[in-house]
Amino acid sequence: MHVEKLVRKTLSVKDHRVVSVKEIDGSLQIELDMIRRRCLPCSGCGERRKVRDRLPLRVWQHVPLWGIPVTLHYRPRRVCCPTCGVVVEQVPWSQGKSPLTVPLIVMLATWTRLLAVDVVARLFGVHWNTVYAAMKAAVEHGLGHREKGTVLHIGIDEISRRKGHIYHTQVYDLDHKVLLWSGEGRSEETLRRFFEEYGKANLAQVTAVCCDMWEPYTKVIAELLPDALLVFDKFHLIRHLHKAVDEVRRQEAAGHRKKGITLLKGERYLFLKNQENLTDKQQRTLSFLNRFNLDITKAWLLKEEFRLVWLCKTGKQARRFLHDWFRKVRYSRLEPLKKFVKLVKNHIDGILAWFETKISNGIAEALNNTAKAISRRSRGFRTPDAFSTVLMHCMGGLQLPHTVHKFL
């Protein structure tokens, strides 16, 4: 097969031909031209229109051949279109103003779904910026072609970048298990940006939103999706409870330390684990500690009991169960748990809403772990845009541009 034929085939061009293939400074320069006396598709409407004139030469970087860099050289034509005016033709291998050909964008973007940007750059002997540009172009294409208006359940969560110093708000489609949007920050303004960029009209179908008891989020949701059911995520709720239990342990351990006893040191996870997950040794430690009538064992028992709320059949039953539990906490006189009760009471409707839809951010949690793995393999991202782009690329379920040749 000649290089000409290979290029024609991978580009799937019908109106253009390869004029020459030159090897200059170790790279292949492929010159293309249109086939004479043809009408070309208009970039505005796609209809074939008469050619008017030529634009200056443009150069595209193409898929390397056996490690040899390949560039395409072509002067795009302008066509006279009765609907669009004088516009540039639809160059079949080009996407917008990108200096990369569509096959190169697709190839690099395919690999960046699996590997870090710098690894892909090394693998194909291109610059980091080229790979990043390809990924960005692929995401732009995907965002432009994604089907909207199909989201029923939204999950909002946050992850941190740069060792926990910078937060990113993640918005997930809980049914399709894809990332809808990712943006820096976790304020009201951050979530507003999502509604703006995704389009509020495209979220008209949303019936329920799941998130943490975080006021900036709940405020925006109540305002912009007033008809959707707000469900507080049960995993976040349990995390708040764990924090309270640990606070009890720390207070008690500090009290013991003053008396010179080191009874509860280093047992943090023992009290946060579910009973059925304890090891034999932890079970024995727990039975031993139970003899001393400690605050932490009281807290642990209350925590274990709280988990039973999810077994209730209805919201009504759960409400009764919780009121009973609140009373027990009051008798326990454990301040951190009383604070937790206050939190639950203030958000009771959103917590009990779970019994109506049974959605939780369990999926979001799994997706967040994927996001963290992506961040780690890239050894962090310097800018929020780069981070959001790579996350959307790997987790957004976005379509890649169409090419004849598939790369994976």
Ligand SMILES: [Zn+2]
């Ligand atoms: Zn047109």
